[in-house]
Each structure stands twice: as structure tokens, then as C-alpha cells.
Amino acid sequence: MTAIQPFHLAFPIRDIDETRAFYQDLLGCEIGRSTEKWIDFNFFGHQLSAHVRPEELAQAKANQVDGKNVPVRHFGVVLKWKDWHDLAEKLKDHQVIFIIEPYIRFKGEVGEQATMFFLDPSGNALEFKAFQDPEQIFAK
Numbered sequence: 606m607t608a609i610q611p612f613h614l615a616f617p618i619r620d621i622d623e624t625r626a627f628y629q630d631l632l633g634c635e636i637g638r639s640t641e642k643w644i645d646f647n648f649f650g651h652q653l654s655a656h657v658r659p660e661e662l663a664q665a666k667a668n669q670v671d672g673k674n675v676p677v678r679h680f681g682v683v684l685k686w687k688d689w690h691d692l693a694e695k696l697k698d699h700q701v702i703f704i705i706e707p708y709i710r711f712k713g714e715v716g717e718q719a720t721m722f723f724l725d726p727s728g729n730a731l732e733f734k735a736f737q738d739p740e741q742i743f744a745k
Contacts, residue, residue: 611650611651611652612651612652613651613652613653613654614648614651614652614653614654614680615653615654615655615656616653616654616655616656616680616729617655617656617657617658617659617661617662617727617729618655618656618657618658618659618662618725618726618727618729619657619659619662619726619727619728620657620659620726620727621639621641621642621643621644621655621657623726623727624644624655624725624726624727625639625644626726627725627726628646628648628653628655628725629646631695631696631699631701632648632692634646634647634648634649634653635647637652641657642656642657643655643656643657648682649682649684651682659727662727662728662729664728665677665678665679665730666678670710671710671711673705673710674704674705675705675722675732676704676722676730678730679722679729679730679731679732680729680730680731680732681731681732681733681734682733683733683734683735683736683739683742684733684734684735685735686719686735686736686737688735689707689719689721689733689734689735690719690735692733693707693719693721693733696721696723701723702723702724703721703722703723704722704723704724704730705720705721705722706721707719707720707721708720708721710734715741715744715745716736716741716744716745717736717737717741718734718735718736718741719734719735719736720732720733720734721733721734
């Protein structure tokens, strides 16, 4: 498997201080460059740029996946199996409200994965997932 290059994602937020606290303190993301209008995070090796643009925030519509309402517009990361479980417990301990509670999706099928969805303080949907077998990430 070749090394994966980091992606870059810019997205709107309503408040820089609450965003900083969420991504840095709760998710453990290091802060990169920032101003009073935007802030960069090291999001598990990828670059997120959060821009204060509350007028661009909108609730994501959902599609049915495995019987759950998955927000169509979302982003996240694939973690190692243990790291995913550790994060799920940390989020529960911090009383994060889940859109979709941590569970195993497609159990017993090709592409079986652990997944969970929740919102950041600006209402951006995040998905964190994990595969016991990383070769299943793109399985059909």
C-alpha cells in the first residue's frame, strides 16, 4: 500500500473559540496557523481550515445507510480499531450528542466497519470509522 498524502478541507464555522476548543481539546488536533477569521488544524495528519462564515452553515440532508439517517455532507477520518473505540468512550465521557451512536455497520458483511456521527459546535457533521481489516475500506 502506498503512503496516503494528506488532504485539505476548508469549511465554515460560527465561532473560532468554540471551534478551537472542540478540535484541539476534545479531538486532540494540533493548531497550525490562525487569525481571528480562520484556524488550521492537524486533523489526524490532514489539514482542516475552519473559516468563520456562519452565513454558510446549513443542516446537512440525510440518506439512509444501513437503516440510519446519515448526513450527506460530512467529513471524518478512518482510525485504527482500538483508537476508534478509545475516541468513542472519550466522546461519551464528554457527553457528546451523537447523530448516530457508535456501532458496527454492515456486521458480518463485506466492508464491516465501526462508525459514529456527531456534530461540531457549528453543526458540521463528522464521521469517525474503523475497520478491523483495513483492506476492507474499499471493498465492494
